[in-house]
Amino acid sequence: MSNTWILVADAARARLFELTRKGADPAEIACYSYPEGRSPGREQDHGRLPRVQESNSPSRHAIEPRTSLRDKHAHRFADTLSAVVQQGRQDGCYDKLILMGPPRFLGVLHDSLDEQTAARVVGEVRNDLLTLTPAQLRTHLPA
Template identity: 65%
Template sequence: MPITTTVSFLGLDTSETDKHAKQFAEVLGDVMERGRQEGRYDKLMLIAPPHFLGALHDRLGEQTLKRVVGEVDNDLMTLSTAGLRSHLPA
């Protein structure tokens, strides 16, 4: 019988946090797929923490992934708009 370990992070078990992240990646991936199909964008720049970026990649189809022109695998949630811009290509 496997042993399952959960660690508390901000009051949530990591298993619960991971579950919510995967659910959000599914919703966001569906929105991005639909946006591509409807011609709402030509290029994508993905910015997310590494674990979420992986979950998002799992949800995106080949045609959508072809539109990804860059990625920043960092958690930049606490940065100001100017700080965020400093991580983007010119």
């Protein structure tokens, strides 16, 4: 069996495991934390949306943000994790990649993977499994 990396992540934390043989428990090889990923989704010091005034009328309109702060942080963390697994692929550390995490973050993570790394993804588990032990995690691996 070839080496398989298992990335278990959400928007604030990630654990990277390596599975070297079938039936064995995965071994944790790295742990990542991104505290900004726990943000409530808006600036703490500025609760109101910015306002803009039209030049030809006295009315004022709120400017809607294109993406929330929480989404921006999720994209940044996904980019960081993407760089880690891309470097592992380039170094020949694994042949297969399994992604585990909440569906929303997995979508962000999958979008940030480059084409060659995405081709190595052999399975996805759409559940938040960060707190599981390696033995418990093994039971959730795709066949």
